[in-house]
Amino acid sequence: MRLTSLGAAGTVSGSAHHLQLDGQQLLIDCGLFQGDEQTEQRNREPFPFEAAGLNAVLLTHAHLDHVGRLPLLYRRGFRGPIYCTPPTARLTATVLRDSARLQVDGYTQALKLARRIGQERTVPPPLYDEQDVDDVLTLMRPVLHYGQTLTLGQVRVRPERAGHILGSAFLVLDSREGRLVMSGDLGRQPSVLQPGYSLPPEADAVVVESTYGLSRHPTLPQTLAQLAEVLRQAVRRGGKILMPCFAIERTQVLLYLLHGLMERGELPRVPVFLDAPMAARATLSYAEYGAELRPELGAMLQAGLDPFRPSTLHVVTTPLESQRLNRYDGPAIILAGNGMMTGGRILHHLRHQLWKPSTTVVAVGYQSPSSLGGQLVGGAAEVEVLGEVVPVKAHIERVSGLSAHADQADLQRWLEPTGPAQVWLVHGEPEVMQGFAAVLEAAGRSARPVPAGQPVELSGAAVPAER
Ligand SMILES: [Zn+2]
Known part of the structure; x- marks a missing residue:
């Protein structure tokens, strides 16, 4: 069992793990x-293996940091099957098409700027375009179902529920070399939309994400109470309520919570604008695969009620409609991407609203310190948005605890049944992985971070008995 991590080793993005098994x-x-820029530059590096030589790709879930280089794999010669669950296939198509559009738009804009100074040759081409996405989508095989085994040569693969986002799975891989569990991303317990994760079996080695390996999330009831209070105060201020959000899972969580708060009379029925086309498309997939969500959501959908549709919801489609919202008066909730306010439609809303004391910005996700979102939650008095310096008079609120990731206690509980397995950590900042490894070692487990780019033998495992 030899693993080479080509991403998400010592970092939280670019997940790609090459297995020889x-x-x-x-x-x-x-x-x-x-x-x-330096991190994103790594997308252009060659893969340290022959793409055409891979037998298969297995996807744990559809977040961009887990599927976003698939079109490059196709470009570089891979024509094998890409196995995943049916909802992951659907969401991956949405995510990759959006990613291609962003790549191409970014390239066109950069080219325009560079032409003005005669530097167009320095602009790197888009990583891929919509044709590359269409090509790679022909390889998708949505045949993974929780608890059912897929056989690839001598390797048996069993996906189990990861509870992270719609369709997310962790993988149990059995072969003559031992049993390996790959966690993908694991969900927090309990989560707003997802049923809890399944527990893995005893194994010889386990590769586990460690994003929040040193954190503890506030409880869900605490988080929901805080969100409701923040929104009620924001409505009383009378201005716009801007909620920058990530398209997959976070947007659907917010729509569901807003729906519930309004139905129960805990929040006035102010208009809700979903100004995020990709998120709107992803929300359709959530409704389509409602049976995969928590039973109460499945039951609502079954009864013809849409849990993601507050009664005041307006779905904004065109950029022009989005711009028109700037002239809309009165309290309204606007959900727009992107989550860290580094691009997307949220920017023009911020430019028009940040200077008003009646505005509230509610940050519901992780904000990296250097991003615009990070500056705002850090208390900046003025910020630059779309080339304009804007004074910050708006109320900036932060609601943590809506994370889709397991925290330390969730990770430890999940790892418990893997028994004596060697634990390999991925998908975390280096100091978090070191710290979490120490926590696991103190609890009697053998744990260490996977080194980036270097092959590691996962265990000198014996042939497993039929388990
Ligand atoms: Zn994820």
């Missing part, structure tokens, strides 16, 4: 590096 060459996830 009992004669099979598998790639688990193929995610995009996201962050500063």
